[in-house]
Amino acid sequence: MRSDTVTKGVGQAPHRSLFNALGYTKEELERPLVGVVSSYNEIVPGHMNLDKITEAVKLGVSMAGGTPIMVPAIAVCDGIAMGHIGMKYSLVTRDLIADSTEALAMAHQFDALVMIPNCDKNVPGLLMAAARINVPTIFVSGGPMLAGHVKGQKRSLSSMFEAVGSYAAGTMTEEEVCEFENNVCPTCGSCSGMYTANSMNCLTEVLGMGLPGNGTIPAVFSERIRLAKHAGMQVMELVKRDIRPRDIMTEKAVLNALTVDMALGCSTNSMLHLPAIAHEIGMDFEIDFANGISAKTPNLCHLAPAGPTYMEDLNEAGGVSAVMNELNKKNLLHTDCMTVTGKTLGENISGCVNRNPEVIRPVDHPYSETGGLAVLKGNLAPDGSVVKRSAVVEEMLVHEGPARVFECEEDAIAAIRGGKIHSGDVVVIRYEGPKGGPGMREMLNPTSAIAGMGLGSTVALITDGRFSGASRGASIGHVSPEAAVGGPIALVEEGDRIRINIPELSLELDVSEEELALRKSRWQPKEPNVKTGYLARYASMVTSGNRGAILEIPKKN
Structure with a gap:
């Protein structure tokens, strides 16, 4: 095992003495050491529940015969950072996250990793790190926030920002703004529309690095805890079969992600992050790819802010797997790509049903025949x-x-x-x-x-x-x-x-x-x-x- 470098032999006695200081037993050090990269903190709403996800992952790893070791990753809340100098620090954290996670994993010689991200730069940063480190790795996100409700309508963070604009225009009172303030973000989780965090968590699933449901199961559902336990167990299967991120995040997988991006109507920030992830696997990704894929990929979802549906609705409709199965009816995906399930993408989505054609349009009745993003030149x-x-x-x-x-x-x-x-x-x-x-x-x-x-x-x-x-x-x-x-x-x-x-x-x-x-x-x-x-x-x-x-x-x- 890779961890033998720090656990086996007389020369590693000093290393073992430090593991002893941490309370690890001889039996634990004979098992694969699994780094559980937890982005838990108390400043990002999408991360305040990650302590529970982390504990569930650790339990899953232990159940399957591994030794889980929690290490941290940073994250910034883009909403709190918005509108002041803090926003200048948001995008750069992606590279800080990738660099620091690479350093932690290489320094401590983990045999495998479970990445626990949730928000905007945290998800792509950890995907970049996974490609660099290239030990068996699985992702489990913290999940999306439930939509808020104001005056009988579902609302989200973008509604809050627009309410401030309406107040400036004199079309909304301070009391009405306060009602939005108290109701648009009702739970923990990544903000409830198809914003950057949810876009990247969904695309993690498409890339094959997260189990089905990773992008859409709401943060407050107990199903999310079960998913985390299964992720912890499944990483041990990846160790056993020596399935690594670069076996999964191939050029075909990146093109699948861009295709599903078009169908979902993801954030434009995916056109910053997908090239960066592709860069880590040696793929020359030019944003012009988007137009060729968009031309043949129908837009099937109008999630907030593009429309009135939210991540919880997408989850109930069948999630990302149902979207991919619709696209597969037109042979738009590379279904032979390996995934963390140990099965191919095609095997994962086979039989996934679209339960709500109002949320996920059928492929022959899309919102538009072209995808959700476009690259303009001139x-x-x-x-x-x-x-x-x-x-x-x-x-x-x-x-x-x-x-x-x-x-x-x-x-x-x-x-x-x-x-x-x-x-x-x-x-x-x-x-x-x-x-x-x-x-x-x-x-x-x-x-x-x-x-x-x-x-x-x-x-x-x-x-x-x-x-x-x-x-x-x-x-x-x-x-x-x-x-x-x-x-x-x-x-x-x-x-x-x-x-x-x-x-x-x-x-x-x-x-x-x-x-x-x-x-x-x-x-x-x-x-x-x-x-x-x-x-x-x-x-x-x-x-x-x-x-x-x-x-x-x-x-x-």
């Missing part, structure tokens, strides 16, 4: 930009209007709430990318302000920052190259006409090449507003093309 985004097409109202799929230019999120929000943005405008927020922010903040606040002011179906927003899965409307993010490296978004001037055509996948600035070249010659780099500490180092490391904010790390063998 002279404003020569390397691409991403929009959640499934959350855009029909009248905004094609839009042209004057640019209203802002150098940061705060200035844009002040203008929106101050009534300075009007129907037809295109709000441009720049210098919010990985290098320019630094840290690539999420733009949920400005999109929510636009929606709250009643402008969601008439105003577009374009940024080199990123969008939350909770954002809706014509919100185009991840514009690359970013402003901080001289991308065309840095050259936009107030009043320039911008043309958006989502069906034709184009994003154009109505300015001649000669004029753009002249503006480029006059452009001066803008100093980042964070010049010291980890963020400054991060800004210096990200690639100029920010192909998903991936740090320049060598591909793994």
Whole structure:
């Protein structure tokens, strides 16, 4: 066993003495050592229940003959970090999580791992680490939050942000905002719509790294505890059969994840995280893949914020397995991919029934024939930009209007709430990318302000920052190259006409090449507003093309 390096032989007597200090017995050290990577903390609602998940996993590992050893992983709550400097730290934690977990696992020579994540950067960070470490590994998330209820309607965190915008617009009272505040987040768990955390937990299941139900069983259901025990038991089966993450997370599995992403209508942040995960397995993932897959993949789900259904509804309808089984009717998936069940994806989904065609549309009656995400290109985004097409109202799929230019999120929000943005405008927020922010903040606040002011179906927003899965409307993010490296978004001037055509996948600035070249010659780099500490180092490391904010790390063998 790998752990023999620290448990067997006279030369390892000092190591064993330290295990003795931890209270481990000789019998425990003769079993496989399983690192249980717990993201439990008391600041993230999606993680406050992970202590119970961790204990259930440990019990499952012990029942199956392993020795579970809990080690920690960090996580940030994007909602609490929103709208201030804290959001600059959110995306960068993905790489910190991957690095620190790799360090823990390699330093202590675990034979296997159980990853227990739940929220936005925590899930992809641990998937990246799993690919690097490549010992038998299984994931079990903490599960989604139940939807809240306000005035008889299901609600979620995005409703809360939009309520603040409505209050600023004078269409909601403080008492009504308070009612939202007290009811939209009623339980622990990752926020209840198809936001980034739930997107990545569902895609973990598609990648084959989580058991069926990993993405959708609500956090407060006892079924989630049972799932955790089974994950603990199953990792020992992976050890026995020597099934490792790189046997599971193959190029075909990544393409499956992108396909199901389109059907579910996942967060645009998946277009940051899937390339980073692919990078760890040596796959050259370009975001252009999205359009080819979207063209043949129907959008089957309109989960909040795109529609009125929530993760609990998806779970009751049959979950991710039912969605995959619908897609498989059109042979859109690579069903021969291995999974942590020890079976292929095709074997896992065989016979999974769609129990609610209103939540999961049948494949021959989709919301649209094309997928939930689109990558737009043009002279404003020569390397691409991403929009959640499934959350855009029909009248905004094609839009042209004057640019209203802002150098940061705060200035844009002040203008929106101050009534300075009007129907037809295109709000441009720049210098919010990985290098320019630094840290690539999420733009949920400005999109929510636009929606709250009643402008969601008439105003577009374009940024080199990123969008939350909770954002809706014509919100185009991840514009690359970013402003901080001289991308065309840095050259936009107030009043320039911008043309958006989502069906034709184009994003154009109505300015001649000669004029753009002249503006480029006059452009001066803008100093980042964070010049010291980890963020400054991060800004210096990200690639100029920010192909998903991936740090320049060598591909793994």
